[in-house]
Amino acid sequence: MTRQVRPSPGAAYDLGYHVVWCPKCRRPVLGGRVKARLEELIHARADEHGWQIVALEVMPDRVHLFVEPHPENSPSYVANQFKGFTSHHLRAECAHLRSQLPTLWSRSCFVAAVGAVSAGTVRRHIDTQDERAPRASVRA
Template identity: 60%
Template sequence: MYIDRVAVTRKARRFSGGVYALGLHVVWCPKYRRPVLDGQVAVRLRELLEQKAAERGWEITVLEVMPDHVHLFVKHDPKSSASYVANQFKGFTSRVLREEFPHLKSKLPTLWSSSYFAASAGTVPAETVLKYIETQRERPRQKEMGEQA
């Protein structure tokens, strides 16, 4: 549902080595999928996620905090892997939330489950990329270069 909205707002960013437009959909849950992300905890979690994204130069496009899981769509730099992005958000928020909300320490041995889901989401459909690759030999420039070689 929200991926369409993301594709419309995506813009390429530049850095010294090139241009990129990387988006990552990340989902993670509290330990034992306990429904502890509500009320003030949910509000503070949103603030912390925005803070971490700003600190790293990432842009959160979509954020949904449910009582038992978090959905996040973030634009990130090409040097940050999916595991790095997920673990930056999870580690930072766990430490701060457990300090600020002592009931989270007493209910759970750690705030987050050790696992997460991450999927890259590009602006070009996979079918378009596949067609582009498959038709490379048919392109005029490639034929001219092939004939000269």
């Protein structure tokens, strides 16, 4: 993957975030119709902000997103825009999500700026998520 420097007023940037978030209690509720609608909503929100989605993988218990936002948008702002927008719409459209979970998303998320590893490595990581065997969770 080649670097793509994007211009903005007063700056040029090549910025990408790898964002991962999960449903509350990591419940596997992101399948079928919910998955398809979630992908539509994520693309819609990115388009509203002018952000470019490089890779997206929606799994039953988590979402992996590689997005290139504007440099004035903080990592937490980017993650919260996707989580808040999708939660609002999915819970309004899917009654079973309201009855199964008090809130759709857990409060936490993972965000890494692409740079320590190449963008190609992050994209391959996201694209191969469904090929990886799930790890057993360790509980104390």
